[in-house]
Amino acid sequence: MKFFKRILNIITISLLLTSCVPFKDTLYLEKNKDRVADIEINADAYKPYRLQVDDILSVEIKSNNNKDVEVFSKTGNNTSGIVNQDQLYFDGYQIDGFGNIRIPVIGLVNVQGQTVDEVGKLLEKKLLEEYFTPASNLFVNVKLAGIRYTINGEIGSTGTKTVYQDKLNILEAIANSGDIPITGNKKDVVVMRKIPTGYQSETLDLTDAKVINSPYFYLKPNDYIYVKPLKQKSTGLGLNGLQTLTTVISLFGIITTTYLLVKSL
Secondary structure, eight states, X not given: OHHHHHHHHHHHHHHHHHTSOOGGGGXXXXXXGXXXXXXXXXXXXGSOOOOOTTOEEEEEEEOSSHHHXXXXXXXXXXXXXXXXXXXXXXXXXXXXXXXXXXXXXXXXXXXXXXXXXXXXXXXXXXXXXXTOOGGGOXXXXXXXXXXXXXXXXXSSSOEEEEEOSSOOBHHHHHXXXXXXXXXXXXXXXXXXXXXXXXXXXXXXXXXXXXXXXXXXXXXXXXXXXXXXEOHHHHHTOOSXXXXXXXXXXXXXXXXXXXXXXXXXX
C-alpha cells in the first residue's frame, strides 16, 4: 500500500506542477504593464497602407450633377447608406493579379503599391482631364472596403471576418472573434502577412505589453492569425485547480481499485 501511495504522491505533484495554467498567462498585456507609458507604438502602424492584389476598394464619385457620375459607377448611387460585405465583394473594385481595377468608362487603372489617397487623386485628375470641368465640383473618395482577416485555432469564432474601420489591432480582432479561451496560448499567436514577394510571419506574446511595438500589432488587410493551443489541452489534464483536483481524485480511485483487486487475488 505504501508503494501505491508513493506513486500517487508523485503523480499528484507532477499534475499540480504541469497541468494548471498560471493566472498571469491568461491576462493580456500583463507583463511589463508598468512600463506601458515608455513603450512607443511602432511607426509602421501609422504609415499609409500600400494596396496589394486582391484588396477591394470602395470608390465614390460625386459632382454637381449626380447623373453625370452614374456612368462611372457599377450600380449607381447607393441611397440607403447601408453597405454589407457581400455587396462590397460584388460592387467594390477588386485589384486583379496585375494590380489593376476596372472602372466603368475609364477602364483599367493600375493601383498596386499606391495608397487610397493617391488612387483618389489619380482618378480625380483623370476624370477632370477627360470628362469633367473644374466647375463640376468633382469629388472622389476612395477607401478600402474594410479590413478583412482570417483567424483560426483556439479562438471563440474562427473564419474570415471584415471590420469596417481604417485601423485594427490584433486585440480588437480577437475580441471581434470571441476571445481566446483558456485552452489558447496567448504567448504564441502567429500572424502571417502577405507581401509583394510572398509571405512573412511573426509570433506575438499577447501577455507582454511590449507587443504594441510590433509591426504586426496593427493588422493589415488579408492577414492570417493562428492561435496555438496550450499543451494542457492535448494531454487532457486539468487547466485549473478544480479540474486538476478532479483528475487526482479520479486517478486515486483507479489506483485504489486496482490495488484492492490485486490484493484480493
